[in-house]
Amino acid sequence: MARPALSPVGAGVLYFLILFACGVVLGTIRTLILAPTVGPVAAVALELPVMLGLSWIVAARLTRGRPALAGAGRRLVMGGLALILLLVAELALAALAFGQTPGAFLATLATPQGALGLAGQLGFGLIPWLQRVVARG
Template sequence: MADVLKAGILYFLGVFTLGFILGAIRIFFLVPYTGPVFAVLVELPVILLVSWFFCRFLTRRFTVPTEPYERLLMGLIAFVCLMIGEALVAMFLQQGRMTDFFMTFDLPENRIGLAGQIAFALFPVLQSYADSKAGQ
């Protein structure tokens, strides 16, 4: 269980850091030329691809069991940490309230981003399923 917790937290930290860097690039360099929705659509495949391989590395490094419960827990830990981290960064940078953070999901680009975050959370389980099919 401790390995699942470690893997989930490191999964969050790695992807959050990458997302912070790519988000800054998106906001300052892409959004002014393409608009917010297209900029998110450009960023999303990059972060999901890196997340997929980083997740695979962590599940192997920490030998996270292939049982769905363990993998879901890893993804859930990473997802909850990610949402808390994003809310705190948004509140700090925009000096808003928590309700303001949740209101931003009315924007299409943030809904697309949320879909990507849900996929990120499901990667540990999807990889377990894919590995079991490949091993047959």
């Protein structure tokens, strides 16, 4: 049976939604359990490979067997849109759930754990494209 068509924009939105849901769950575990035990930097360092592994799996499942998502440019659109949506959602969550101003949110990115998390988010955005690069050898 053929897979339903999925545009780069649709794939980016779906990629974001799935990984954001995973991130909420893992972020809660990181914040409430890991960070108090091992510290914030180590907690992010433990969460990051899990999130990137999930990102790899989800991106592969979304793009497999979909010719509309085969090109490098289309995969960059997918990942780039997902990254933008993730950053906007995190900013909104910081403001609504934690009362942070945009400036305070941006300041957290300058901390070691924030910089590590941002690097992971950039990796998340690049994964759909990286999979194509790896597949082409």
